[in-house]
Amino acid sequence: MTMTATRPNHASPWVLDTRSLGRRPGSMKSYRFSALVGHPMGIEVIAIPTGGEVELDLRLESVAEGVLVSGTAAGTAVGECARCLIDIELPVVAHLRELFAYPESATAATTEDDEIPRLVDELIDLEPLVRDELVLELPIAPLCRPDCPGLCSECGERLDDLEPGHSHEILDPRWADLAAKFGVSGGSSAMNGRPPAVPANGSTRSAGVGDPDADSIHDN
Ligand SMILES: [Zn+2]
Numbered sequence: 001m002t003m004t005a006t007r008p009n010h011a012s013p014w015v016l017d018t019r020s021l022g023r024r025p026g027s028m029k030s031y032r033f034s035a036l037v038g039h040p041m042g043i044e045v046i047a048i049p050t051g052g053e054v055e056l057d058l059r060l061e062s063v064a065e066g067v068l069v070s071g072t073a074a075g076t077a078v079g080e081c082a083r084c085l086i087d088i089e090l091p092v093v094a095h096l097r098e099l100f101a102y103p104e105s106a107t108a109a110t111t112e113d114d115e116i117p118r119l120v121d122e123l124i125d126l127e128p129l130v131r132d133e134l135v136l137e138l139p140i141a142p143l144c145r146p147d148c149p150g151l152c153s154e155c156g157e158r159l160d161d162l163e164p165g166h167s168h169e170i171l172d173p174r175w176a177d178l179a180a181k182f183g184v185s186g187g188s189s190a191m192n193g194r195p196p197a198v199p200a201n202g203s204t205r206s207a208g209v210g211d212p213d214a215d216s217i218h219d220n
């Protein structure tokens, strides 16, 4: 993919015009602004979503070969915990330091534009740079907390949502028969047992006036 011919969209919040900076080496300008994310910035499991904002705190410096961009890009990535699958938000900061070469510079003549980006019509497109640097800061397996215990291997619930020491009584089938014989409730039915059903007449206060047959109006 060649980017030389692509003129950055001047209206994009990611594009800076360097004309006011000038080309005198040592000339500097600071920029502080936020830019809206058009396509998710990140990886499949965690990214700054479309519509998210990236705060840019940048310094542009005119050097012999082009414009040196340095500073930070910060945003909030969203995704899910790799262990317990809960939704998470993760602040992410990338440090930027990149030369945008003048098209007629020796640097431009001796490098590919996917190695060193170019100024095009005096414009700098920060989006690809910020995207690349932010991706590097994101964890491949994001976690809600470093020691997230994940999910219960038996019931699939988040262990953080369960009582400490949560476990399932696994009965040997041979003992299960015996337990049933003695009226001991066995295995999983004890774990997800429901409270006893409310008698029909227990719900008449929410039913129609004086209607004793509560069952028939449950789904009104
Ligand atoms: Zn987790």
Ligand SMILES: [Zn+2]
Pocket (backbone or CB within 6 Å): 152, 153, 154, 155, 156, 157, 166, 167, 168
């Ligand atoms: Zn469990």
